[in-house]
Amino acid sequence: MSSPSQSAGSVRQRKKEKRVTTPVPDGASEAAVEIAAKAKQELHPSQGAEWDYRLAITIITVLAFVTRFWSIGHPDQVVFDEVHFGKFASYYLRRMYFFDVHPPFGKLLFAFAGWLVGYDGDFLFDNIGDSYITNNVPYVAYRAMPASLGALTVPTVFLIMWESGYSLPACVTAAGLMLFDNAHIGQTRLILLDATLIFSMALSVLCYVKFYKQRHEAFGRKWWKWLLLTGVALSCVISTKYVGVFTFFSIGVPVAIDLWSLLDINRRQGALSLQEFAKHFVARAIGLIAIPFILYLFWFQVHFTILTRSGPGDDFMTPEFQETLSDNLMTMSSVNIEYYDHLTLRHKETKTYLHSHPDVYPLRYDDGRISSQGQQVTGYPHNDTNNHWQILPGSPLTGSTGQKVKHGDIVKLRHLVTDTILLTHDVASPYYPTNQEFTTVSIEDAAGTRHNETLFEIRIDGAKPGQEFKTMSSHFKLVHFTSRVAMWTHTSPLPDWAYKQAEINGNKNVQQSSNTWYVEEIPSLSLDSDRLIREPRKPKRMPFLKKYLELQRAMFYHNNALTSSHPYASFPIAWPFLLRGVSFWTENSTRSQIYFLGNPISWWLSSALLAVFLGILGADQLALRRGMDALDDRTRSRIYNSTGFFFLTWAAHYFPFFLMGRQLFLHHYLPAHLASTLVTGALVEFIFNIEPLSSNEVSIVIPGKRKTASIRKPVRERLGGQNLLGAWIATSAILALVFAVFIFYAPLTYGKPGLDVAGVVARKWLNYDLHFAK
Structure with a gap:
């Protein structure tokens, strides 16, 4: 799990490998020679294969923007939680203090989008169904920001697979499941925080993979670049929603394992001195802890700097805090x-x-x-x-x-x-x-x-x-x-x-x-009392850290207090199986509705392959216990490290929700679903990109005897574009079915066209509580 990009580039190798000459200083140790050779002998695709990847990611990116931006102006009304996050953007533009349980970064992006188009924040998004057109709200500009991030998430998934060394079919499978997923499309074309959260999470994984690939050139320019960019991406995750801490965990575990391996005095690449190990430890602590925390504090400083006027969030704060806001009625009228x-x-x-x-x-x-x-x-x-x-x-x-x-x-x-x-x-x-x-x-x-x-x-x-x-x-x-x-x-x-x-x-x-x-x-108190005479008061100053700590306490308290029931709340056990969705918006006159629901085929397939992955690990461990080595070293390294990293990312973004007592909804599973598509792409390659059975002999130790026996075993070859027909057939079949289901559920994702009773009933696969079914 410490090497998510183990054997990175191995599936993009040249048909005829070139011999690379690596300059090594005179007197260098054998270990140093080996490290230098490895650093220069990363396998890359041939020029033709490189263009195949580039063409594929270009097509996927264009389709991602089309699916996210198609008819983005519909409906021209406030939809679901746009009442919250649109309102917060307006408060930023009016500089009125408000309170929310989420950190400020994602909301600041919405305010920035409004500021770019010259909006003054007059509309406060009070009710679902309020008209944007009547109130002259630049809602398309607001929605364009999360739609752009949602679209960019799709090629980011492709790049994660590509940089991790997977074949083109594997990359297309993982990105395709994201491309045609109704839940990701529906959630990222509205004024909601999840697009920022999910894109930042995917970017964190990508940057860490690229950082790990520089492990043989530690402390080089690219090594530092990708380490720091990983920290920046992580800060964006935690600065959007506090569930971003799950991304810290999913990356922190392989970082810890990597550090543990560096501490090994018997490392094949040569032992590190304690001073060298300390440099590695400090560098990661700076890049992955200090930098994210500093940037996290920075967004709160921006938050406080903008919100200088009294507003609806005053009551959540102490009087001392409220005295820092201008026009605060509480402090102005105190006696x-x-x-x-x-x-x-x-x-x-x-x-x-x-x-x-x-x-x-x-x-x-x-x-x-x-x-x-x-x-x-x-x-x-x-x-x-x-x-x-x-x-x-x-x-x-x-x-x-x-x-x-x-x-x-x-x-x-x-x-x-x-x-x-x-x-x-x-x-x-x-x-x-x-x-x-x-x-x-x-x-x-x-x-x-x-x-x-x-x-x-x-x-x-x-x-x-x-x-x-x-x-x-x-x-x-x-x-x-x-x-x-x-x-x-x-x-x-x-x-x-x-x-x-x-x-x-x-x-x-x-x-x-x-x-x-x-x-x-x-x-x-009589109206002419001297005690009612008030002199004009200037807002007081309060140290940033004191304001920050007070707000943090209030945010955590009220976040944990979100325990009341909700008609569309759901339990985590139901999410991978897509047992129910959430009604976002309805219009009776046209029988139109937006119903938040993932692509059932995509979600069920990804959930099934998560179980298959565990089965593969269990079968391999059982075979090893019986002295049988059914996988070659490269395949086992890929399954345990790279695919294992993706599985850890899924688990880290899913299982903690079982410990929460607050309201939970299906959209909380979206980061975990992204990780499950990575596992799915990896397993498509594992299952289909194989050579026929060969007669290579393996040695099996028979317990109690000093002898070996010969058997035939399947050998998995990483072919980098050769003999990928099985993988392409599987990818094509999966994406064709996923696309068909995406089109089938598109009226519920985009909110049009309206469906008749038969059309609604046909989409109630698992008793989804859709409107207009009668």
């Missing part, structure tokens, strides 16, 4: 809070107000537990006088009135309408037996035996000691002073006895981010 002010407190995530009313908790809950029968404290979504609380000092104040509340202060909250004091105690809440119930008690009880149970600490997020408590800009946790639980709410409504309002309870996990609240306003 210092003083003791005895009347407040409305609002939960940051759910936007519900802290609320109470005279009704009490029921004696028993549905599960039989007993409540305190105290006054209900709930979360209410609308502004109401029952949301008004007065902030009181936890102990008598010394000094003048008008004292400001600060971070770390101990306070009480008085509910104004019922004249009671907020309290939490060791009684289970209605929905969470492990969390504490919140209620209120009379002023007399709060001043007497229950004083300690009414004390709460103000903990402002990220605050410094003594920082002033303000409306809007101070996000805080209200932590009970004695039991150390934080006030918390959630989205599940309480039963009818609480008017289906939200539950408020005491969360023992104080650090949980969903414990955060803020003060929305001070109703008791």
